[in-house]
Amino acid sequence: MTSEQALDPIHPGQFRLSRIQLINWGTFHGTVDIPVTREGILVTGGSGSGKSTLIDAITAVLLPQGKLRFNSAAQANTPRNKGRSLVTYIRGAWRAQEDPLQDQIVSTYLRPRATYSLVGLTYSNGEGVEHTLVAIFYLKSGHNLTSDISSYYGVFPVDQDINALLDFLKEGIDKRQIRAAFKEAIFSEQHSVFSGRFRSRLGISSEEALLLFH
Numbered sequence: 633m634t635s636e637q638a639l640d641p642i643h644p645g646q647f648r649l650s651r652i653q654l655i656n657w658g659t660f661h662g663t664v665d666i667p668v669t670r671e672g673i674l675v676t677g678g679s680g681s682g683k684s685t686l687i688d689a690i691t692a693v694l695l696p697q698g699k700l701r702f703n704s705a706a707q708a709n710t711p712r713n714k715g716r717s718l719v720t721y722i723r724g725a726w727r728a729q730e731d732p733l734q735d736q737i738v739s740t741y742l743r744p745r746a747t748y749s750l751v752g753l754t755y756s757n758g759e760g761v762e763h764t765l766v767a768i769f770y771l772k773s774g775h776n777l778t779s780d781i782s783s784y785y786g787v788f789p790v791d792q793d794i795n796a797l798l799d800f801l802k803e804g805i806d807k808r809q810i811r812a813a814f815k816e817a818i819f820s821e822q823h824s825v826f827s828g829r830f831r832s833r834l835g836i837s838s839e840e841a842l843l844l845f846h
Contacts, residue, residue: 641758653752787827
């Protein structure tokens with residue numbers, strides 16, 4: 633292999649995941665930033681180390697909430713409707729145990745008050761073109777239903793650092809200020825609109841392709 637060949641990207645022109653960013657997602661409290669090479673990465677670790685939590689974060693960006701089915705293997709012995717959900721990931725549920733007084737399963741949260749979760753996925757075509765897909769989720773204090781979640785989605789035409797969005801999440805999602813600050817990005821409250829935009833940029837023909845991937 634020549635030095636020029638060694639520098640050539642794998643399948644130039646094909647968009648591949650190049651970066652995963654998480655802020656307050658599940659038990660990943662704070663910011664996690666993971667580079668992904670074009671060769672791919674291996675996600676490995678012991679039980680409870682966060683493998684499925686990471687994969688579920690990717691799912692939460694690519695699919696609408698109504699289609700999400702978080703890691704079933706991790707929930708095999710979990711009581712019905714008491715497993716992983718978008719709410720438990722936003723809240724950072726780290727323990728679930730039975731409360732004999734209430735006769736129900738009670739979760740312990742890392743983030744029990746008003747909180748947010750952000751997930752950013754950057755895709756690169758190996759030729760200098762990059763797009764970052766961002767999902768923002770917000771829950772007010774005392775709100776623990778899926779219907780309580782405020783969601784906002786954005787497509788950035790660059791490798792975007794999602795920490796730049798934190799200034800706009802002090803008391804909910806300040807959508808007007810976010811749009812004003814990131815004029816080059818496209819935002820929507822509707823995942824269907826967001827999905828249509830990122831699929832056209834990444835060359836994904838239909839939502840069914842994403843469902844099959846899921």
